[in-house]
Amino acid sequence: KQEVTQIPAALSVPEGENLVLNCSFTDSAIYNLQWFRQDHGKGLTSLLLIQSSQREQTSGRLNASLDKSSGRSTLYIAASQPGDSATYLCAGPGGTSYGKLTFGQGTILTVHP
Amino acid sequence: DTEVTQTPKHLVMGMTNKKSLKCEQHMGHRAMYWYKQKAKKPPELMFVYSYEKLSINESVPSRFSPECPNSSLLNLHLHALQPEDSALYLCASSQWAGLHEQFFGPGTRLTVL
Numbered sequence: 001k002q003e004v005t006q007i008p009a010a011l012s013v014p015e016g017e018n019l020v021l022n023c024s025f026t027d028s029a030i031y032n033l034q035w036f037r038q039d040h041g042k043g044l045t046s047l048l049l050i051q052s053s054q055r056e057q058t059s060g061r062l063n064a065s066l067d068k069s070s071g072r073s074t075l076y077i078a079a080s081q082p083g084d085s086a087t088y089l090c091a092g093p094g095g096t097s098y099g100k101l102t103f104g105q106g107t108i109l110t111v112h113p
Numbered sequence: 114d115t116e117v118t119q120t121p122k123h124l125v126m127g128m129t130n131k132k133s134l135k136c137e138q139h140m141g142h143r144a145m146y147w148y149k150q151k152a153k154k155p156p157e158l159m160f161v162y163s164y165e166k167l168s169i170n171e172s173v174p175s176r177f178s179p180e181c182p183n184s185s186l187l188n189l190h191l192h193a194l195q196p197e198d199s200a201l202y203l204c205a206s207s208q209w210a211g212l213h214e215q216f217f218g219p220g221t222r223l224t225v226l
Binding site: 104 | 121143146154156157161169171203205207210217219222
């Protein structure tokens, strides 16, 4: 059974800082990992999907990496802005159920001006 | 266009009511999903449809009845719900189940009185 853990649970940083969010998973047979953003009470916005054959994916100020051997993924946010404040979730395939995503508990990010 | 739409945005129903949630996507995706999200928790998978056929039911109570009338539309029929079923219900879609990026709708906020 896939278990996904995110550290830290909450993070507060001043505007302009670079920051790293961490995600770890127990099943190294993972074939992809997806990062999402969720604003309070809203749906999820897909940020990046990393396939198992990839090591990194970049989109604007976001960079996500995947290391299957260590069971870790990181989301790097450069030059953070107050608009980046949200909950960030990582999710990986949920074991034998093809199509199931298992989510971490999320990291609540606050970027203050 | 990577949009998944959901209606209604908010729904309040009594325990004896019958109501339906609707989800639509026009991205040509052949996999569609229902998730349930309680406050301060990550989403939990309920159902997966692949090519309009139910492929995963995560042991969801029968008071929730999914339906996929065509490849663009997904419904969730609700009957005799309990107050603990109050949650944000999220719909998602992907090109196929498993390997591909999932795109989420904005959700329906359900309150059961």
